Amino acid sequence: MDTIKRPKALMMYFLNILSLYKKIGSIDKFYIVNSILTVLIKAVHPFNSILFLKIIVDELTGNSNWKVTVGYVLLMCILELFFRSLSAVLWTYELRKIVHFKSIFIKELNLKTMSLSYQQIEDPKLIDDRHKAMEIFYPGQAQFMDLKNTLIDSKQLIAYIIQFCGVIAILFTLSPYIFFILLATYFISNLLNTIAADKEFNVWSLSLVNIGRRIGYFQELATDYKYAKEMRINKLGQWLVDKIYYYFNNMKKDVHKAVRTFTVISMIANTLQILVNGGVYFFIGWLAYKSIISLSEVIVYINSLGVFVLALLGISSCWISLQKAGMHLSTYFRYLETVSKNVIPSGNGQNQKLDTKEIKIEFIDVWFKYPGHKQYTIKNLDLTIYPNEKLAIVGENGAGKTTLIKLLLRFYKPTKGYILINGMDINRIKIEEYMNIITAVFQDFNTLNFSLKENLVFDNNYESSEIEEILQTLNLNNTISKLPKGIDTELGRLFDQEGIELSGGQQQKLAIARALVKNSPIVILDEPTAMLSPTAEYEIYTNFAGLTQDKSTIYISHRMSSCRFCDRIIVMKLGEIVELGSHDQLMQEKGNYYTLFMKQAEFYNNIDEQNSISI
Ligand SMILES: Nc1ncnc2c1ncn2[C@@H]1O[C@H](COP(=O)(O)OP(=O)(O)OP(=O)(O)O)[C@@H](O)[C@H]1O
Known part of the structure; x- marks a missing residue:
């Protein structure tokens, strides 16, 4: 049972995300460069307007040189354009690469599953691990984690932390007290949000993943062609729909429970933040009223506070989602590290050659x-x-x-x-x-819903004459030769209307x-x-x-x-x-075999007499 135990667990989650980046870095080093640039751009971007607005207002209220002012405005706009364009380019690269990584990781997971022994794939613990590991790429009912969000959130978290440090430094110059009050607010609200997220996550991980799997299974029964006969003969439609509905209802209850706790705690955290922020705005206004700070400083502090709030919210939500991701990655890496029981321990007669001419x-x-x-x-x-x-x-x-x-x-x-x-x-x-x-x-x-040929040879190359002889012996060649596409005809109509049943x-x-x-x-x-x-x-x-x-x-x-x-x-x-x-x-x-044989012979003889069918 996965529950969050701090601080060791937090360290483990952090290391898991680091391992994910290491893994990605081994596939594409430039993605790491892209990630570092993304973090830097995102971290620095808000300070462009904070800095230039102060300079522009100082210029307007001081020397009032319009040419210089226009110059600053232009420079601010050019930098803004630069930040936005670069972000867009980095973002496009990011999305393209995530699809690429997904395909590699899914391939790796599938190969891992195929490498496990038959006995292992029957193990319910491993089935669960595999299911959770796959959820990284196909977030299902349980909504555990998504590779894309994890990669994006991890970068955003660092960018928000840098922004946060920057604005905290600015706000420190306003008043060290304000700085400490804001810091305390941050810790308390983050702590509250983390507790809420833990509770929500435990509901997802302990209850909803199982319900989600069940619903998925019933859904498959209801829609998959191979179950269609049983479903209709036994009139299972309503029964199945009721079952799906029943489990959705159970899911609804758990979701309500999770969301209610989350909402109440988040509301407390948000109220605290709003009160403190309101207090700080009031303080800035009072300082300006008393002419202790200038108009440009008011703009800097107000903007900084805005960035502070956004960074705070960003840190909080990224932190929550990354904890889930870090926890989920533990299952993912554990699954990938599962040693196949088919692997022979080294030094145990491995690689001995077997003479396959005569088999005893x-x-x-x-x-x-x-x-x-x-x-x-x-x-x-x-x-x-x-x-x-x-x-x-x-x-x-x-x-x-x-x-x-x-x-x-x-x-x-x-x-x-x-x-x-x-x-x-x-x-x-x-x-x-x-x-x-x-x-x-x-x-x-x-x-399989592949061509007849693929059903026979899969991806191997065999002489057509070998296949022909076998098909002939089994009386299949006539059926196949009458088909328009012959041996290349697709089996089943799932993907091809011209497929055969x-x-x-x-x-x-x-x-x-x-x-x-x-x-x-x-x-x-x-x-x-x-x-x-x-x-x-x-x-x-x-x-x-x-x-x-x-x-x-x-x-x-x-x-x-x-x-x-x-x-x-x-x-x-x-x-x-x-x-x-x-x-x-x-x-x-005249033992067991004799008895079985005679009973069957008698049975078939009776049928034979009745229906003229001989065995
Ligand atoms: N995966 C499994 N886990 C636990 N028990 C199993 C499993 N598979 C089969 N058994 C049990 O092992 C016993 C032997 O089953 P097995 O399938 O080998 O019999 P069989 O002689 O092939 O039967 P049949 O003629 O019905 O196919 C049965 O009691 C069955 O319930």
Whole structure:
């Protein structure tokens, strides 16, 4: 839970903003020069009129030389033009660069997220950190911080402090007492505003970010095409709209709470400032009335007081927004520093070369429980998958089949035991290299709103003949060749009216084709064929076996008949292997496999009799 603890926290926020500038400086040094110039121009600008007005009034009330007076007026205007033009140029550069930095930072954040292990991206703490880190670039419901405002406010703060010091020096010459009263007012009102901002920020950070995420999610459910079917079939429209409304109401309450405290405290601070400023104006007037100060001095003091008030307000609002930004940047930097669990500690067999010609996979006494769970999902598992073997895994729902695959894919590490490939612990192989030797298609595979070709190869280059052969084997080539743009046709109509919607079965074939195009020596199919008819599944698996002759393949299917072509079949129950052998062996044993197989055969035979559908 992030709450502000001073003064250590303030120092940390300050250092965070400094780190942000350091990071930006490493991308573009000139931006730092631009920032320094911006601060100087902004700091000095108000003194142009203060100084020249005094000189002009002195001239008018003294020598009264109109030529000199006009000269001063012209000089003041030229300097004013110079300050404004330079500010505009610096501002344009600033805005242009902020877009550039945003794109670099978002890229960095995305790469960081992609580099994290599967287990890490499931961690709610990390999900929260990522969400807050992204908010820097896309300020959402929670309105935490915006990169643009942070960069601008940090420069403004320094400029206001310089202005403040300048006018304080001028006001000191008016009266040291006035100086101290103004200083005390500044500290008290700033303190009050900071307390108000803390309270407001805590409401935002502790409550609204979560509500904001929820609302975002419901919004997605209501508008995203992929949920449209469920929403309509189950008539979820009103239910969802009510939920969004409910959370907006909750948000409203928290916003009211935050804003009420902020308003009351700010009003006290502002009243204090107005009273003190009024007192000082009165004092200046009295000094002029008593002829203690001249007309030009009255103008200088009044202008200085105006700059003092603006600088004070500026310091206060920048200070508040920068505290939020500094705090938020802590999460941002923490997220960027999260070490991926995929990274192998140095000196741990890193960079060992793996012979990928013949792959032998060994599970040695593997036990696994999901993070935060007490029960083991995989128990006491010993298994060897021999080079080019076709292995099927069957078992009831929840038996641990997919979990076993997730361990082999390094989404999680075994709690106990080892998984070896050609004798090497898989967790010692570089993740990029590892992902080249293994591929998988899951039940919940995704097709993307890109072209069919991109869905197959992403950004890789493959020979067209290789892709053709695979598409032909999976019976997809006919469908694709009839399309006007062929393999370049976009999938889905989200971005292209001419895009196509594939049937569930065609999508599954596409996902399998994608895995085959990757040409990895280990291929896993975790029941991606559920939408296919038993005949189509059987055909695909048999053709698939032909395409993967020189690969180690693992199949998970609830259709026993589809596993018959495999060299061996393992039956899992409650995380353990309870049977292992070829189809014939297991049928002879008349154990779990036999029972499952016979039940399904009976079921399909009944259907067959009724509907003349054969498996
Ligand atoms: N991310 C997770 N966190 C916690 N528990 C999980 C997670 N994923 C799966 N489980 C649990 O682990 C057990 C095994 O799940 P798994 O998906 O491996 O089974 P399965 O044999 O593939 O089942 P199915 O045939 O239904 O796909 C189940 O009890 C499931 O609830």
